[in-house]
Amino acid sequence: MREILVETVSPVKYSEILKLFIILTTVQIGFLLLVPVWLVNAVLHFLMASIPISAPVAYYVYLKTRHIKFSYDDEEFTMRRGKSVLTHKWKEFSKVLLVKVRGHEFLIRLCFTEGGAFDLAASKLGLNPFSFRVKILKLVQGGA
């Protein structure tokens, strides 16, 4: 009987949420600059309200557009980023490369048998790229 291995990785990137939070807060503050003079007293209230509004909105936008969820078993893997879902079978690939992007950021490049490649951002997923490459190599070789 075939052993099925299922693992899911979906780290929450707080830096991404913070970026969205800053953007949303800045946009709200920008709108406050357009407020007519006679409403100046209300500006402070709007400003105080913008922070608690921005935080959940930023989190929601992050989940809907940028959150990465990677799950795999011994036959295929699925990558979800926001609403987009991408599924590939391990046997579609012939080569597994470990690529250093910048600094200590690594990605795993999966080369299709027919040409072309798919990049798996191992560092962004919070995975150890070295051990994960070995794991993927076994899955690709097993699928071939």
Added chain:
Amino acid sequence: MAKGGRWIADFNESERNYKLEDVTFDACIRGDTRIREFGIFSRAMDAFLLPRYFVACYALVMESVTTNFLRKCLHLIGRKSDADQVTWNWLVLFTQRDPSRDVVELVEGLEDKKIGLLLYDSSSGSLVTSRNQLGERLRSCVRFWSKRSRR
């Protein structure tokens, strides 16, 4: 690539079980001589002073090595290097038996300036490198690694 070493090139791509025709290398790492740092000085040096050479290093672990196999490896690497425009190549062979005199002569007499060759016998700890610049450079790096590993 990790824990120090002397800077030769930025190796940014590695592949295990790398096949070149019927020879399978245990590892192949590739890169170039560009510096990928954010500093203005590094960027300027990279743009104006450093040439962009593509480099590759092949590693192979085997019981013993023969002259025919070594010639074949060198031929395949040379052909791959011409096809991919790789300027510097290194071949590192780890063996478990002392290399024969023919093999040592072949390694030391290597005239190809594009390939640096290193032969390390793990049983005796002997090290043979090609006498060209790339081979000598490789020897100095391996000495450095050995010192660190003894700690």
